[in-house]
Amino acid sequence: MSDSVFHCKDLSKHYRKVQALKHMSFRLxxxxxxxxxxxxxxxxxxxxxIIMGLAFPTAGSIGLFGRREEREIVRSRRQIxxxxxxxxxxxxxxxxxxxEVLRILKGIPDKNAVAETLALLEMTDTYxxxxxxxxxxxxxxxxxxxxxxxxxxxxxxxxxxxxxNGIRSIRELxxxxxxxxxxxxxISSHYLEQLYxxxxxxxxxxxGRLLEQISKQELAERCSRYISIVTDQPPAAxxxxxxxxxxxxxxxxxxxxxxxxxxxxxxxALVKALSQNGVGIGQISSKGVSLEEYFAALVGGxxxx
Ligand SMILES: Nc1ncnc2c1ncn2[C@@H]1O[C@H](COP(=O)(O)OP(=O)(O)OP(=O)(O)O)[C@@H](O)[C@H]1O
Numbered sequence: 001m002s003d004s005v006f007h008c009k010d011l012s013k014h015y016r017k018v019q020a021l022k023h024m025s026f027r028l029x030x031x032x033x034x035x036x037x038x039x040x041x042x043x044x045x046x047x048x049x050i051i052m053g054l055a056f057p058t059a060g061s062i063g064l065f066g067r068r069e070e071r072e073i074v075r076s077r078r079q080i081x082x083x084x085x086x087x088x089x090x091x092x093x094x095x096x097x098x099x100e101v102l103r104i105l106k107g108i109p110d111k112n113a114v115a116e117t118l119a120l121l122e123m124t125d126t127y128x129x130x131x132x133x134x135x136x137x138x139x140x141x142x143x144x145x146x147x148x149x150x151x152x153x154x155x156x157x158x159x160x161x162x163x164x165n166g167i168r169s170i171r172e173l174x175x176x177x178x179x180x181x182x183x184x185x186x187i188s189s190h191y192l193e194q195l196y197x198x199x200x201x202x203x204x205x206x207x208g209r210l211l212e213q214i215s216k217q218e219l220a221e222r223c224s225r226y227i228s229i230v231t232d233q234p235p236a237a238x239x240x241x242x243x244x245x246x247x248x249x250x251x252x253x254x255x256x257x258x259x260x261x262x263x264x265x266x267x268x269a270l271v272k273a274l275s276q277n278g279v280g281i282g283q284i285s286s287k288g289v290s291l292e293e294y295f296a297a298l299v300g301g302x303x304x305x
Contacts, residue, residue: 035199
């Protein structure tokens, strides 16, 4: 299978008066989770609609899974699951019945697909869709996208309307699908901190143009995000911290300061681990700019502090 899941070259899309996408060229690789970032009206949904064949380019070309020919692209879309604008579900049917209708419409032969997807999303509800909360509707939308276990998942604002627990469980599910099934994802969200934890790479667009494609590692370096710990027992602290993050993510500075360059670490967890091992902490703080600040600086054409 090609390592390229999606590519576009000089892709432009005009609506009557609006140029929604302007000469975009980039490539999405298998196994990565791409966070798609842009202000309202930047062109995120338009790009996703083009990937799914719900809108068509005015100029330029696209390819899916390394295939460029129109007929092959249409066929390749069977390998993609998408949540773009909520699908139309039947109000009088349960989640299971709605998914069963979709399974038949999509031509997915595996009769266990519905049960498998419901189990993944922990949806056991047996009442009709019209009584679903906003969050449950959102989960069913995600279930519909996952039906048949696609190779590529395209999600437009999937965590909108979910409470913090809901967001965490969806995030964990997406990460495990990515790791265990090598599922590639393109996910847009205005919750940049959440997206930061989930994505491995970022596509940043502004007013229809691609501003930047950047990996999380590059971003972390550029934002120089780190946790600073000041302690009077550096060797003991290093021994504990190395058990939590990799040796390469940790540096000792003069003044008994240790810096941890790992994106997912929480200061509270570090404090707990250090105190459990009898290591005293003078000071602990998160430093550097957030993804939100980085994005604002990029879009504003400004420089990062
Ligand atoms: N069907 C349409 N007809 C005319 N203009 C459209 C249409 N769909 C989108 N647009 C315009 O194209 C531009 C890009 O819209 P798009 O929905 O792709 O942005 P977005 O980044 O998804 O925004 P949001 O974050 O608000 O969802 C906007 O100016 C929008 O008004």
